[in-house]
Every structure is written in C-alpha cells, then in structure tokens.
Amino acid sequence: MTTWHIPDSVLGGYANGHISPAVAASTEAHLLTCAQCRVLLAPIFDTARLDRIWDSVVQQVDAPRAGPIEALLLRLGIRNDTARLLAATPSLRLSWLVGTGIALLLAVLAAQAGDRGVVFFLALAPVLPVAGVALAFGPQTDPIHELAAAAPYSSFRLLLLRSVAVLASTVLLAGAAAAWLPGPAWLAVAWLLPALALATLTLAFATYVDIVWSAAGLASLWLTIALSGLIRGRDPLLAFQAEAQLIFLCAAMAAALVVGVRRHTFSTLGGSA
Amino acid sequence: MRPQDDSRSDAELLAEVADGDRAAFAILYQRHAPWLVLRLSRRCVDRTIVDEVVQDAFVAAWQGAGRYTGKGEVAAWLWGIAIRRLVDALRRQPRPVALLADMSAMSTVVVSAEDAVLAGVEHGNLAGALNRLSPELRAVVQATVLDGLTTREAARLLGIPAGTVKTRMMRARMTLREELA
Numbered sequence: 186m187t188t189w190h191i192p193d194s195v196l197g198g199y200a201n202g203h204i205s206p207a208v209a210a211s212t213e214a215h216l217l218t219c220a221q222c223r224v225l226l227a228p229i230f231d232t233a234r235l236d237r238i239w240d241s242v243v244q245q246v247d248a249p250r251a252g253p254i255e256a257l258l259l260r261l262g263i264r265n266d267t268a269r270l271l272a273a274t275p276s277l278r279l280s281w282l283v284g285t286g287i288a289l290l291l292a293v294l295a296a297q298a299g300d301r302g303v304v305f306f307l308a309l310a311p312v313l314p315v316a317g318v319a320l321a322f323g324p325q326t327d328p329i330h331e332l333a334a335a336a337p338y339s340s341f342r343l344l345l346l347r348s349v350a351v352l353a354s355t356v357l358l359a360g361a362a363a364a365w366l367p368g369p370a371w372l373a374v375a376w377l378l379p380a381l382a383l384a385t386l387t388l389a390f391a392t393y394v395d396i397v398w399s400a401a402g403l404a405s406l407w408l409t410i411a412l413s414g415l416i417r418g419r420d421p422l423l424a425f426q427a428e429a430q431l432i433f434l435c436a437a438m439a440a441a442l443v444v445g446v447r448r449h450t451f452s453t454l455g456g457s458a
Numbered sequence: 459m460r461p462q463d464d465s466r467s468d469a470e471l472l473a474e475v476a477d478g479d480r481a482a483f484a485i486l487y488q489r490h491a492p493w494l495v496l497r498l499s500r501r502c503v504d505r506t507i508v509d510e511v512v513q514d515a516f517v518a519a520w521q522g523a524g525r526y527t528g529k530g531e532v533a534a535w536l537w538g539i540a541i542r543r544l545v546d547a548l549r550r551q552p553r554p555v556a557l558l559a560d561m562s563a564m565s566t567v568v569v570s571a572e573d574a575v576l577a578g579v580e581h582g583n584l585a586g587a588l589n590r591l592s593p594e595l596r597a598v599v600q601a602t603v604l605d606g607l608t609t610r611e612a613a614r615l616l617g618i619p620a621g622t623v624k625t626r627m628m629r630a631r632m633t634l635r636e637e638l639a
Contacts, residue, residue, distance in 0.1 A: 200496055206596055207585035209500065210604050216493050217533045220468070227492040235491050238509050242487065242516045 191215055191222045200229045267346065274321045274347045281320070285313050285355055289362035296366050303368055304421045308411035310359040311380035312404045315387050317351040319400030341451045344388070352384055375425040382433040383407055385440035392447040468532035476523035487516055490533060494540050501605075501615070502544060511547050515540040541605050545614045587637035595630040598623055 191199075191212055198204035199212045216223055255272035259265070292306040356377070363373040383403055390399035414421040423429070464471075464485050474482035491512060498508045518539050526535055588596065601612035602623070609627075613620040 202500070205585075205589050206591075206600070207588040210588065210600065211585075213497060213604060216497070217531055217537065220489070220533075223489065223493050223533070226496060227488070230492045230495070234509070235495070238491065238495075238513050238516075239484075239487055241509075241513045242520075245513065245517045246520050 189215075190219065191225070193225070196222070196225055197229065200226065270343060271346060271350050274350065281317065282354060282358070285317070285358055286362075288313065289359055293362045293365045300368075300421050301415055303366060303372060304412065304414055306363070306366060307372070307376045307379075307422075307425055308408055310363070310376035311383045311407060313359065314352050314355040314380050315383045315400050315404055315407075317355050318348050318384055318387055319396050321347045321351050341448045344451050348384065348388065352380075356380060372422075372425075375422075375430070378430050378433040378437065379407070379411075379425075382437040382440065385437045385444065389440035389443040389447075392443065392450040469526075469528060472519075472523050472526050472532055475520060476526075483516075483520055486519075486532075490536050491516070493533075494536060497537070498540060498544055501541075502548065507544075507547050511540060511543045514543045514547070518543070538606065541607060541615075542611065545607070545611050548617070549614050584634075584638065587634050590637070591630055591633060595626050595633065598626040599630050602627060 195204065195208060195212060199209060204212070216226070255268050258268035258271055263271070288309065289306075292302075292309045295302040296306040359376065359380070360374075363376070366373050387396065387400045387403050390403065393399075411424045413419070414423045420426075466474075466482070466485075468486065468489065471482040471486045475486060494512055494515065495508060498511055499505070502508055502511075515536065519536060522539075526532065588599070591599065597616055598612060601607050601615055602609065605612075605615075607615060609620050609623050613623045616623070
C-alpha cells in the first residue's frame with residue numbers, strides 16, 4: 186500500500202468537479218485501492234441522499250422474488266401490477282398447468298387407441314380452459330381474492346385479463362398435445378372453436394349465476410353432447426363436423442356480446458352480481 | 459456506526475454478505491456508496507439515474523457476493539458492477555442523456571495551479587497531454603482505459619457507434635504518442 190494520499194484540496198475538487206481530467210483520473214485510480222482516502226470522501230457527501238438510496242436497496246433486497254410465471258410475464262413487458270394479479274390467478278399456477286398437461290397427455294395416449302379415444306381427447310380439451318377460467322374467479326380458490334376485490338382495478342378488466350391468460354396457456358398446452366393426435370390434420374384443431382365457445386358461454390352465464398355453477402353446468406352439457414357420439418351406430422365425431430363448428434362460432438360470438446353488454450354485473454368478483 | 463470503526467477488510471465483509479449478513483452489507487455500503495455516487499456523477503449528470511444505478515449495483519452485489527473471487531480490490535469489483543449498470547441504464551433511456559458530464563464540463567473549468575501541483579501528477583508530460591486531448595477523445599480514453607469498459611460498452615455509455623470509439627481511441631493514442639515523443 187502506498188503512503189501517498191490525495192490532498193484535501195484535490196478531494197474537494199474531485200467532489201465538486203473543479204479539477205483537471207488528468208488529476209481526476211489519477212484520483213479515481215487511487216480511490217480504487219485506498220480505503221483511507223475513500224473514507225475522507227464520505228463526510229463531503231449528502232447523507233440524506235445516501236440514506237435514501239440505502240432504503241431502496243434494503244427494500245429491493247427484502248422484496249419477495251417474483252415467481253417463475255411472474256418473471257416470465259415481466260420479461261414479456263407486462264406491467265408490474267398486472268403481472269402480479271395474473272401470476273396470482275389460481276389456474277395459472279404451475280401445479281394447475283402441470284395437472285392440465287398430464288390430463289392432456291393421458292387423453293393423447295388414449296387417442297392412439299382409435300376413433301373413440303380421439304373423441305375422448307376432443308371432448309376433454311375444451312373443458313380444461315373452462316375449468317381454468319372458473320377456478321380463476323372462485324372466491325374459494327383465489328389466494329388474493331379480498332385483495333383483488335379491494336384493488337382499484339376494474340373487476341371486468343381483471344376478469345378479461347385472467348380469462349385470456351388462462352385460455353392462452355391452456356390452449357397452448359392442448360395445441361401442443363393435439364399435434365400427436367392420429368387421423369386427419371383438421372382433428373388436431375377441431376376442439377379450438379368448442380373451447381372458445383365454452384369459455385365465452387361460461388363468462389356469459391356467469392353474469393346470471395355464480396361462475397362455478399355456470400362452468401360446471403356448461404361442462405356437463407358439453408361432455409354429454411361430445412361423448413354421445415360414442416353411442417353405437419352414430420358418427421363418433423358428429424359434434425366436431427363443419428356444421429357443428431359453425432354453431433360453436435355463433436355461440437361464442439353471441440356469448441361475447443352478452444359479456445360485453447352485461448359487464449357491469451362483474452362489479453364483484455366471483456361472477457353473479 | 460461509522461464505517462471505519464469496523465476492523466474487518468472489505469473482502470472479509472463481502473464473504474459475510476455472501477452468507478446473508480445484513481450488518482456487514484450495511485458497513486460495505488457506508489464505505490463504498492459515497493465514492494461510487496461521486497464517480498458515477500462524473501459520468502452521468504442525471505442524479506436520478508445515478509441513484510438508481512448505485513441502488514442496482516448494491517442489490518446486485520448483495521445477490522452476487524458469492525461470485526467475488528477474492529482477487530483484486532472489492533472497490534474495483536463494485537465499480538465494475540456499477541459502471542455496467544450505468545451503461546445498461548443509459549441504454550434504456552429513450553434519448554441519450556447529457557453524458558460526458560465529466561469531460562466536456564471539465565475542460566471549461568480553470569484548474570488552479572496550486573491544486574495541480576498538490577496533486578503531484580501535473581508535472582509529467584502525460585497529464586498535460588491528457589488534458590490537451592479534445593473532450594471527445596478524452597471521453598473515449600476514460601471509458602476504455604480508466605473505467606475498463608469494452609469498445610461496445612463504451613459506445614453505449616457515450617451514445618456513439620462502436621466504430622467511432624475505435625477510431626477516436628486510435629486518434630487519441632496517436633496524439634498522446636506524438637506529444638510524449
């Protein structure tokens with residue numbers, strides 16, 4: 186360690202900028218290696234500013250780390266508060282997504298067995314997003330239900346945000362699974378419109394009854410229709426032919442209209458007003 | 459507690475920080491925040507950005523304390539983090555903020571002869587030659603030689619293309635060589 190130290194006048198000059206570049210450079214080089222001179226700089230300094238920075242450092246160090254899904258959302262450029270609300274959606278939690286994935290995997294395996302298995306997959310795939318949407322809004326399941334209800338955030342906006350996020354993630358999973366479906370290529374997307382129709386219908390009926398009832402009722406109805414094709418003597422894929430798809434599209438649009446018109450009923454989370 | 463009251467060295471403190479010792483972290487902050495703020499202020503005139511960068515750097519130091527190898531000064535390690543955070547912060551800015559706070563502003567300041575003599579570095583030709591460099595060339599020398607940035611990082615810090623950094627560095631070298639010959 187050298188015995189040379191920065192003269193006080195130079196230190197003062199360094200702090201307020203009145204110093205030549207070469208002297209500043211040598212000062213900086215010395216500061217890196219000399220703790221004594223660094224200490225001399227501290228008193229020159231505005232302590233309130235340093236305390237302020239320290240408070241933010243502590244706050245950030247103490248802040249809970251964002252979970253994997255929240256981190257992903259933030260990375261995608263979604264705002265902090267929105268990401269937190271989305272990540273808290275029960276049906277966006279990793280356990281739910283893993284469960285969905287396993288269910289789809291089993292359905293795909295069943296589909297390898299032939300037409301009847303394919304029907305099983307096509308019937309299941311649209312139910313999963315509906316279950317996800319319902320789960321996203323049940324007061325029983327939302328860990329921040331009270332918080333979300335009290336947040337200065339439009340319930341309807343939150344509902345749409347979460348529904349879209351749940352739909353997107355589930356549809357993505359189902360789409361990936363559908364790639365392994367045997368049979369003609371259109372089968373792999375035959376469940377998309379039913380899924381969309383079911384999800385929007387669930388929201389539409391949720392303006393009248395509790396979203397859990399709405400989802401449960403529609404899912405049962407759907408499963409009855411879709412699986413009725415398995416009755417001997419019928420076309421197993423009847424519920425997925427072109428005419429049926431057109432009906433699903435119309436139903437989805439009508440349901441979206443209802444949701445839009447009756448969005449004021451979502452003033453309280455959980456569905457029914 | 460005043461930072462100099464603790465007899466532990468920076469490296470020892472940093473090892474404690476790696477184990478999650480908040481008190482050691484506080485001492486480290488008290489020792490290093492002042493000069494970091496000052497040195498960054500000479501490279502970026504925006505106080506808000508400087509404060510954020512210092513904050514980011516210490517959060518990074520807290521999280522990455524275990525990655526300090528024990529080689530070299532802790533101060534230099536911290537500076538390496540801070541200057542890169544500054545580069546990142548300035549890249550996020552929509553417009554390049556007035557940089558060159560140091561260099562261009564400094565060139566207009568009249569240095570008292572007394573200060574210069576006291577500094578003990580003004581005697582050499584090198585200091586004179588450095589001071590006579592144009593602000594643009596000097597900024598490049600500072601970013602690459604003194605701050606230890608790569609050409610690319612220096613380009614981001616100064617808001618100029620990487621090619622310009624290279625040519626300016628070449629011109630600065632030539633000028634210095636001529637003056638010192």
